[in-house]
Amino acid sequence: MIRIEGLSHAIGGSPILHDIDLTLPEGGVTALIGPNGAGKSTLLSLIARLQKIQAGRITVGGQEVGRTSDRDLARTLAVMAQSTHVSARLSVADLVSFGRYPWHRGRPGAIDRDHVEQALTRFDLLALRHRFLDEISGGQRQRAFVAMAYAQDTPYLLLDEPLNNLDIAAARDLMGLVRDMADRDGRTVVIVLHDINYATGFADRLVVLKDGRIAAQGQPAQIVTEALLRDVFGTSATVETLQGRPYVVV
Amino acid sequence: MPRRLIALALLLALSAAAYILIDLKGPVAFILPYRLTKLAALMLVGVAIAVATVLFQTITGNRILTPSLMGFDALYVFVLTALVHTLGSVGFSALSPGVLFALNLTAMTALGLVLFGVLMRLARGDMVRLVLTGIVIGLLIRAITEFLQRLIDPNEFQTVQSLSFARFTQIDGVLLAVSAVAVIVGTGLAWHLRHRLDVLSLGQEAATGLGEPPASLHRLALLTICLLVAAATSLAGPLSSGGFGPASFFGLIVTAFAHMVTPTHRHAILLPCAALIGGIILIGGQLVMERLLDLATPLTVVIELIGGAVFLYLLLKRRAA
Ligand SMILES: Nc1ncnc2c1ncn2[C@@H]1O[C@H](COP(=O)(O)OP(=O)(O)O)[C@@H](O)[C@H]1O
Numbered sequence: 001m002i003r004i005e006g007l008s009h010a011i012g013g014s015p016i017l018h019d020i021d022l023t024l025p026e027g028g029v030t031a032l033i034g035p036n037g038a039g040k041s042t043l044l045s046l047i048a049r050l051q052k053i054q055a056g057r058i059t060v061g062g063q064e065v066g067r068t069s070d071r072d073l074a075r076t077l078a079v080m081a082q083s084t085h086v087s088a089r090l091s092v093a094d095l096v097s098f099g100r101y102p103w104h105r106g107r108p109g110a111i112d113r114d115h116v117e118q119a120l121t122r123f124d125l126l127a128l129r130h131r132f133l134d135e136i137s138g139g140q141r142q143r144a145f146v147a148m149a150y151a152q153d154t155p156y157l158l159l160d161e162p163l164n165n166l167d168i169a170a171a172r173d174l175m176g177l178v179r180d181m182a183d184r185d186g187r188t189v190v191i192v193l194h195d196i197n198y199a200t201g202f203a204d205r206l207v208v209l210k211d212g213r214i215a216a217q218g219q220p221a222q223i224v225t226e227a228l229l230r231d232v233f234g235t236s237a238t239v240e241t242l243q244g245r246p247y248v249v250v
Numbered sequence: 251m252p253r254r255l256i257a258l259a260l261l262l263a264l265s266a267a268a269y270i271l272i273d274l275k276g277p278v279a280f281i282l283p284y285r286l287t288k289l290a291a292l293m294l295v296g297v298a299i300a301v302a303t304v305l306f307q308t309i310t311g312n313r314i315l316t317p318s319l320m321g322f323d324a325l326y327v328f329v330l331t332a333l334v335h336t337l338g339s340v341g342f343s344a345l346s347p348g349v350l351f352a353l354n355l356t357a358m359t360a361l362g363l364v365l366f367g368v369l370m371r372l373a374r375g376d377m378v379r380l381v382l383t384g385i386v387i388g389l390l391i392r393a394i395t396e397f398l399q400r401l402i403d404p405n406e407f408q409t410v411q412s413l414s415f416a417r418f419t420q421i422d423g424v425l426l427a428v429s430a431v432a433v434i435v436g437t438g439l440a441w442h443l444r445h446r447l448d449v450l451s452l453g454q455e456a457a458t459g460l461g462e463p464p465a466s467l468h469r470l471a472l473l474t475i476c477l478l479v480a481a482a483t484s485l486a487g488p489l490s491s492g493g494f495g496p497a498s499f500f501g502l503i504v505t506a507f508a509h510m511v512t513p514t515h516r517h518a519i520l521l522p523c524a525a526l527i528g529g530i531i532l533i534g535g536q537l538v539m540e541r542l543l544d545l546a547t548p549l550t551v552v553i554e555l556i557g558g559a560v561f562l563y564l565l566l567k568r569r570a571a
C-alpha cells in the first residue's frame with residue numbers, strides 16, 4: 001500500500017502540490033492522469049524520493065520515504081523517471097543489469113544473472129542485448145528501461161510516461177507487459193499516462209490530478225465522463241463505452 | 251578487456267625499465283637513485299592525475315572538462331601564495347613539508363568543494379555550460395592568484411615562484427613519501443567507490459532509484475580528487491605553470507585514451523586502465539624526450555600540443571545532446 005498524507009510541494013516559491021491525501025491499495029495498475037503541468041511527475045518523484053519531501057508523509061509498503069535507508073527503499077520500489085539521460089555508452093544488457101544493483105551492490109551473483117536473463121526474455125530484448133542504447137529505436141529503449149525496473153524485482157513499480165514517443169504497436173505491447181507484471185507477479189504499478197484511452201484501457205484505477213490537487217479517483221468506468229473532460233482537461237469530447245470501459249472519442 | 255590491461259601493464263613495466271637502464275653509465279651509485287626517485291615521482295603524478303580525472307568526469311557526466319582545466323592545480327599556487335602572504339617567507343620556510351602538505355590539502359579540499367558546488371549549480375546539467383563555466387572558474391583562480399602575487403613583496407614572490415616551479419630534479423624524500431601515501435590512499439578510495447561510480451552513469455534520478463543518491467557520492471569523490479591533485483601538484487609543481495609536471499591537458503589525454511582502449515562504463519576496468527596509461531604517457535614520454543631524442547623540450551609542451559588537439563576533437567565530435 002502507498003499512503004500519502006498531507007503532501008504539499010512548492011518549487012521556487014510557487015506551489016505545485018496542495019495538501020494531497022491519497023491511498024493506493026496493494027496490487028493492480030493505477031494510472032495517474034491529468035493535464036500537462038498538473039503535478040503528476042512531481043507526485044511520482046516524491047513517492048520515489050527523487051525529490052525531497054517538503055511537507056507531509058509518504059509510506060510505501062509500511063516504509064516511510066525519507067526515513068528508510070536508500071538501499072532498503074531500492075529493494076521495495078523501482079522507478080522509471082520521465083527523462084532518462086544516460087551519460088555512458090551502455091548496452092541493453094548492461095542497462096538491465098543495473099536493475100539488480102540494489103541487491104548485489106556491484107558484485108552480481110547467479111541469482112542476479114538469472115533475473116537479468118528473465119527480464120531480457122520477458123521484454124523481448126534477447127536479440128538486442130549487445131546493442132548500445134543509442135543504436136536502438138525509441139520504443140526499444142523505453143522497453144529496456146522498463147525491463148531494468150522489472151529486474152529490480154520490487155513489489156512497487158513507478159513509471160512516468162513510458163509510452164512517450166511510442167507508436168501504437170510499441171505502446172500496446174508495453175502496456176500489455178505492464179499489465180502482466182501486475183496480474184502475474186502481483187506487483188503494484190503506478191503509471192503516469194498522458195493518453196486517457198490507454199489509462200482506461202489498461203488500468204484498474206485512475207487518479208486524476210489537476211493544478212496540484214486530486215480531481216477524481218476510482219475505476220475508469222466511474223470517473224471518465226464528459227464532465228470530467230470538460231472540467232479537468234478543458235475539452236468537450238464524447239465518451240463511448242466499449243466492453244465495459246469508457247473511451248474518449250478524439 | 252583484462253587482456254588489454256595486462257598489455258598496458260607490460261608496456262608500463264617496459265618503459266620504466268628502459269627509463270632506468272638506457273644510457274646507464276658513469277657514477278651508477280649516483281645516477282641510479284636519482285633516476286629511481288624521478289621514476290617514482292612520474293609514476294605517482296601519472297596515476298594521481300589519471301584517477302582524479304576519471305572520477306571528476308564521472309561525477310560531472312562529461313568527457314571534456316578535467317580538474318586541471320578547471321584550475322584545481324591552480325588552487326595549489328593560490329594556497330601557497332596566500333600562505334606566503336600571511337606568514338611571510340620566513341614563517342613559510344619554517345613549515346615542514348608534511349605540515350605544508352596538510353595545510354595545502356585541507357585548503358584545496360575546502361575550496362574545491364565550494365567551486366564544485368558553484369560549477370554544478372551554474373551548469374545545471376548542460377554539458378557546454380559545464381565546460382565553459384569550468385574553464386572560466388579556472389581562469390578566475392589563476393587571475394586572483396596572480397593578483398595576490400603582485401601584492402606581496404618581491405622577495406617573497408621569489409619563494410612562491412621557486413616553489414610553484416618545483417621540478418622532478420630536486421625531489422625531497424619526505425615530500426615523495428607523503429605524496430606516495432596520499433596517492434595510495436586516494437587511489438584506494440577511488441577503487442573502493444568503483445561500483446557506486448558505475449551507477450552514476452545512469453544519471454541522477456536513475457541512480458537515486460537504485461539506492462545510490464549522487465550527493466554523498468559526489469562529496470566523497472571530490473575529496474578523493476582533491477587529495478590526488480594536491481599530492482601530484484605538490485610533488486611536481488602546478489601542472490599549468492610550466493613546471494616539469496604534466497600539463498593541463500594531460501588528464502584529458504589519459505581519459506580519452508582509456509575510453510578508446512577499454513570502452514566501458516565499469517570503473518573496475520576504467521580506473522586501472524587510466525592509471526596505467528597515465529604512467530605510460532609520463533614515463534614513456536620522458537624516456538623518448540630525454541633518452542632517445544635527447545631533446546631539451548619539456549614533455550609538457552608536447553602534451554599541451556596533443557592535448558589541445560584531443561580537446562578540440564572531443565568538443566567537435568560531441569553528439570548533440
Ligand atoms: N524544476 C522545476 N522548476 C520550476 N517549476 C517546475 C519544475 N518542475 C516542475 N515545475 C512545475 O511544476 C508543475 C508540475 O510539473 P510536473 O509535475 O512535471 O507536471 P506533469 O508531470 O503533470 O506534467 C508545472 O507547472 C511545472 O511547470
Ligand SMILES: [Mg+2]
Pocket residue numbers: 040041042082
Ligand atoms: Mg510529467
